[in-house]
Amino acid sequence: MAAIVFDDFSYAYDGTTKALDGIRLEVAKGSFTVVAGPSGAGKTTLCLAACGAVPHYFGGSMAGAVRVAGVDTAAGSMGDIAAHVGTVLEDYESQLVTMTVAEEVAFTLENRGMKHETIARRIGEVLAQVGLAGLEDREVGALSGGQKQRLAIAAVLATRPGILVLDEPASALDPEGAEELYALLAGLNRETGMALLVVEHDLARVLAYADQMVVLAGGRVACQGRPEDVLPAMWRQPGLAAMVPPLWQIKLGLEEKLDESFAAWRNEEEAAAELGGFIAARRRGGEKSA
């Protein structure tokens, strides 16, 4: 069973203009799915639909269905869906509602009526998972942007959801912070088997981790699948080509010019190794023919 299924799902906030239109998408259990697309493509609405805020919080009109862990989100409440889906919104600072780090994690668990001993144990566990161990009594206002982001993640991880939805989690972070955050998320994905649905406009940041990419345009799925299938499809579409990571722009450009086919590069090291071998082979070929 897939973690999240969008079954021909359409949604309009005001009842007329569709923010999402006929979305058919499956997020597999344990997958690292990245959603990209131009502004206004419906990325945030997709996240909100996965956690049930659409339609429960925003109202509007919808067609089709979103199923989380096999359950129709329109049938359950946001609280019920939250047992399966942890959500970190783009404005993560507004998600932090308590004074200290430990209280922030405890808040989610207290809402679920957990025992105090369990809460104390879970606080220690999730803060260690996100690298905030030892900061239990630190005031939330005294944390850096990256630490606040990690705290927002810890607060939703505390209930051990099977799915984590993050809307542009690195938008307010510096490049190092973004890199650390995605390494953390990839570790969680790998170690806990948690499915991740992440909105990210800078695909270079997630190239090393994503196993599924979904590109939205005008509320519809423009392309979806494995990165090695989606990135060339984006490259061929004028409106989406600029979103292809620079590394893949080089790869696809070289493939066009040289009429060659390179492997699906996940990082610069893989690219350098293959290109080094390719150049050496070319030189050897040139010397032989000379």
Added chain:
Amino acid sequence: MRRTAPLTKLAVVLLVSLWAMLLESAAALGAVAGLLLALFAASRVPAGSYKALGGLGLFALALAAMQYALGAEAEFSLVVGLRMATMTGLFILLLATTRVQDLTAALARQLRVPYEYAFMVTASLRFIPDLLTEIKAVQEAQACRGYAGGGSVTRRLKNYLTIVQPLVLRSVARSETMAMSMELRGFGTGRAGSYGTSIALGGRDYLALAALAAGTAGVVAARFYM
């Protein structure tokens, strides 16, 4: 104060504020302010709270001095400064010693305030420091675009609108996000939350409430019947 139930602390804030409003003698208000300082010392509050308290003290002094400079009696000027300092200091103590969610739980469960309103009250307390930061950010942003705070009172008020408008819009957007994220974390779902042990009244709370009631009766009697 940390081991005192949130409901008792709310009662302390409200009733001692009432004392501050009813008392008209600088000596009596000074005694109340002294009691507040003793509570701060006994509560082992974070260093930041003492900083806030220090700022509050300076502001109270400035207020009293301004009253005096504008022609008020020395006693009255002191009363105004002490009254403001005491009432604001009580809120600082409440926030420094109470978890926001415990306050919400006390309002919603023990005082039967509808959840939405209880949350609104406590969340606004949590975001006061953030709001101050945002005011500064908006002021700086507007200054880059030529905003100047000086001029006549009318001009200042008119100029201040350029600060207030974006601030209100940002606050509304933020409160919307916050409300949604709270629901996503299971708040207000009707489940029995595990607040019981942290908000339940104990023996020391009943003693404190009795002392507060007696103190309030004494202050009311002194104000209206003596």
